[in-house]
Amino acid sequence: MTGQPDVRGPRTERHPPEEASAPRLAWGIRGTGSHLPGRQVPSEDLSRSMGLPPSWIERCTGIRRRHVAGDGEAASDLAAAAGRHALDAARLDAADLGLIVLGTSTPDELGPSTACRVQALLGARTAAAFDVAAACTGFVYGLQAAVGWLSTQRGAPPYALVIGVEVYSRFLHPRDRATRALFGDGAAAAVIGPVARPYGLGPVVLGSDGSRAGDVLIPAGGSRAPASPATLAALGHTIHMDARAVRDFITAIFPRLVTEASRTAGISPADLALVVPHQPNPRLVASLAADAGLSPAQVAIAGQDVGNIGAASLPYALDTAVRARGVGPGDLVLLAGFGAGLTWGHTLITWPP
Structure with a gap:
């Protein structure tokens, strides 16, 4: 206490800045x-090539076929084509983009970013472009990056293109049943x-557990094990x-993400x-619907025709659902991603008109 009179005057109620300028x-x-x-490579043909019964892959995974990139066809080529389709659906063109975010584990090269290659292919001259490396969760991580950028930029075009793309066929062990049976190539995007x-999009919630980075990886080609005759010989x-570790992770994480997102939004999975x-x-994944409190009809499954296309898997399933069954204004759509790293993320969308 100083003994001095309080000359600050009466206190006035102030609203937090976010309320005043919501x-x-x-x-x-x-x-x-x-x-x-x-x-396209049917699962029957792939099973035979690995000395397995023709129905083995489809019986174990549900995958009927996968698509394989042609000679000279890179991740950026697939990504640019998917981006053009998304722009057409949004009735925009490349000049309207302020940002391109691309998720992939199979880039054109280690540097520069594949997103920059896509920017050039699209002719999106005013767009900033960068990659995110979050494996199969790359699209969800890309959404967070895009929303953060859009929310803080001033004067840039208010549209972002988020892409997931993989060309896994170039990175498969020819005798490894576990990976060859699952992975394919493809790209998908959203404006x-x-x-x-x-x-609009609700909060994007992300997570990771780097202690399990060894569960799924391409071990050579980076700074720890650069390319050499030894790394090539060891595949x-x-x-x-x-x-087994990946299966256990999927079995635990998918129901958890549905529960967390529903509880946070104050709704039930139904x-x-x-x-x-x-x-x-x-x-x-389809078998886990009941554990997540969902009916099979609520879950968008599209992997039977493409296999695991990594960062493109989730946006491909979303695009397929939007085109095949439609999504109405106000519908609640949950995106739930998970993958190597380990990484995971989810966001709840109130679908716009």
Whole structure:
């Protein structure tokens, strides 16, 4: 106490800045698109090539076929084609983009970012471009990056293109049943732009557990084990996967993400119009619907025709669902991603008109 009189005057009530200037707009998905290479490899043919009964792969995984990139066809080529489809669906062109975010584990090269290659292919001259490396959760991580960028930029075009793409066929051990049976090539994308509240993306919740980075990885080709005759001979540039550990992770994480997202939103899983998960093994993911409190009709499963296409898996399933069954204004759509790293993430979308 100083003994001095209080000359500050009466206190006035002030609203927090976020209330005083609450934006009338949110960020939502304005269009989706996907692209698959032309060559298809049926699971029956692949099973025979590995000395397995013809029905083995489809019986174990639900995958009927996968698409394989052609000679000279890179991740950026697939990604640019998917991006064009998403822009068409949003009734925009490349000049309207302020940002391109691309998730992949199979980039054109270690540097520069494949997103920059896509920017050039699209002619999106005003767009910033970068990659995110979050494996099969890359699309969900990309959504967070896009929303953060859109929310803080001033003067840039208010649209972002988020893409997931993989060309896994170049990174498969020819005799590894666990990986060859699952993985395929493809790309999918979404345009993010302004929508009127209450529509739009909810918070994007992300997580990771780096102590389990060894569960799925391509061990060679980086700074720890650069390319050498020894890494080539050891097939270190192919995908190595602990199938049991990955299966246990999927079995635990998918129901958990549905429960967390529903509880946070104050709803029950039954209130969700559509749940779009990553689907490395479509049969396994579909079997987990009941554990997540969902009916089979709520879960968008599209991996049976493409296999595991990594960062493209979730946006491909979303694009397929939007085109095949439709999503109505106000429908609650949950995106649930999970993958190597280990990484995971989810976001609840109130679908815009």
